[in-house]
Amino acid sequence: MRKKVVAGNWKCNTNLQEGVELAKAVNEAVAKDGAKDVVVVLGTPFTHITSVVDAVDTNRIGVASQNCAAEAKGAYTGEVSAAMVKSTGAEYVILGHSERREYYGETSEILNKKVALTLENGLTPIYCCGEALDIREAGTQNDFVKTQLEETVFNLSAEDFSKIIIAYEPIWAIGTGVTASSEQAQEMLAFIRGLIADKFGAAVAEETSILYGGSCNPKNANELFANPDIDGGLIGGASLKAEDFLAIINAY
Ligand code: PEP
Numbered sequence: 001m002r003k004k005v006v007a008g009n010w011k012c013n014t015n016l017q018e019g020v021e022l023a024k025a026v027n028e029a030v031a032k033d034g035a036k037d038v039v040v041v042l043g044t045p046f047t048h049i050t051s052v053v054d055a056v057d058t059n060r061i062g063v064a065s066q067n068c069a070a071e072a073k074g075a076y077t078g079e080v081s082a083a084m085v086k087s088t089g090a091e092y093v094i095l096g097h098s099e100r101r102e103y104y105g106e107t108s109e110i111l112n113k114k115v116a117l118t119l120e121n122g123l124t125p126i127y128c129c130g131e132a133l134d135i136r137e138a139g140t141q142n143d144f145v146k147t148q149l150e151e152t153v154f155n156l157s158a159e160d161f162s163k164i165i166i167a168y169e170p171i172w173a174i175g176t177g178v179t180a181s182s183e184q185a186q187e188m189l190a191f192i193r194g195l196i197a198d199k200f201g202a203a204v205a206e207e208t209s210i211l212y213g214g215s216c217n218p219k220n221a222n223e224l225f226a227n228p229d230i231d232g233g234l235i236g237g238a239s240l241k242a243e244d245f246l247a248i249i250n251a252y
Contacts, residue, residue, distance in 0.1 A: 002207050004225075005165060005232040006249045007041035007126055008239025009066060009094060009213075010048075019048040020055050025242035027056040034060070035252045038232065041126070042239075043094050046080050053089035064092035064126060067100060070113040082117040093118045094234070096128040096152070098171045108151035115153060119160050126165045126234065127153050128213070129192075133172035141170070142191055149195060158200040166210045167234040168192060173214025175236055179224075185212045186227035193229050218247035225251050 014022060023042055030040055043064040044052050053063050069079035085093060095114050100106045111127075118125045129148040131141040145168065153164060168188050173180050180188075189210045197205035212224055213234030224230055232252075238244040 002231055003039050003209050004035075004037060004252055005039045005041065005126075005209050005211055006245075006252075007043055007064060007092070007094070007165075007167075007211065007232070007234050008245055009043040009097070009234055009236050010045065010239060011066065011099070011236060012045065013240055014045070014048070016048055016051060019044055020051050022240065022242055023048075023052040023055045023061075026245055027061055029242060029246045030060055030249065031057060034246065034249050038249055038252050040249055041092050043092070043126075046085075049085070049088045049090050058089060058091075062092055063088075063090040064094055065090055066094045066097065068093050068095075068114055068118060068123075070110045070117070072117060082114070082121040082123060086121040086123055090123070092124045092126055092165075094126045094128065094167075096148075098128065098130060098132075098169060098174060102171075108148070111152050112155060115156070115164070119156075119163060124163060124165060125153075126167055126211070128167045128169050128234070130169040130171055130174075130214070136170060136172060141188065145188065145192065146195055149192070154195075154199050158204055161196075161200055162204050162207060164208075166192060166196075166208060167213050168210065169213035169234060175215070177215050179215040179217075179220050180212070182220075182223045182227055185224055186229055189227070189229035189231075216248060218244050218251070221248040221251035 041062040065085045068082040131144045209231040216233040217238045
């Protein structure tokens with residue numbers, strides 16, 4: 001059965017001490033009463049990863065970086081490679097987030113390299129896709145997301161594709177307080193699952209965890225997660241408060 005996943009994306013928030021405190025608070029609550037069949041992931045800044053790995057029970061909580069370099073190693077000042085991320089004990093890498101595509105010019109070509117390096121290093125990519133508001137208003141969101149997938153993760157073998165997690169995040173819902181309706185989210189995730197079935201077969205599609213992201217919070221998580229194709233969430237703002245993040249985990 002495919003996994004339910006609730007992954008936090010802390011973005012460029014918290015200093016090291018605040019991050020460790022947040023991780024400890026999530027860890028404590030998950031140990032006490034967190035939904036047992038949900039994979040919990042904390043997507044921290046690079047600087048925090050090792051300390052967060054040390055602060056949590058990694059049998060219960062996975063740690064993610066929010067990016068990795070497009071090259072394996074070498075003269076790329078300021079970059080952090082997938083192998084470096086792996087060496088910290090992290091297990092996941094968030095890739096293709098719309099903020100990275102928009103502010104840092106991440107193209108499909110760059111993302112293909114990052115996905116490949118992430119997989120080569122035994123890490124799980126949480127691969128983001130999703131359309132901007134003008135595309136949604138024009139009604140072409142399905143074509144847009146299909147192209148994003150076809151240019152990147154649909155180039156993988158079925159074996160490699162089956163190792164990744166997909167996160168659909170409509171840009172108009174990220175950090176805006178405007179959540180996609182439960183119907184809009186379910187419709188898109190079912191569409192994505194259908195594309196996966198066409199490309200890799202029904203068995204792979206059935207096993208792929210597909211998450212929704214975009215202003216998911218303790219109030220709307222329950223309704224979103226009740227949909228058959230929504231396998232969890234990628235959570236930005238609400239992952240910065242242990243109480244809210246826990247409430248989302250326990251929405252299952
Ligand atoms: C995100 O950036 O991945 C995200 C979903 O953010 P938020 O929950 O704040 O909309």
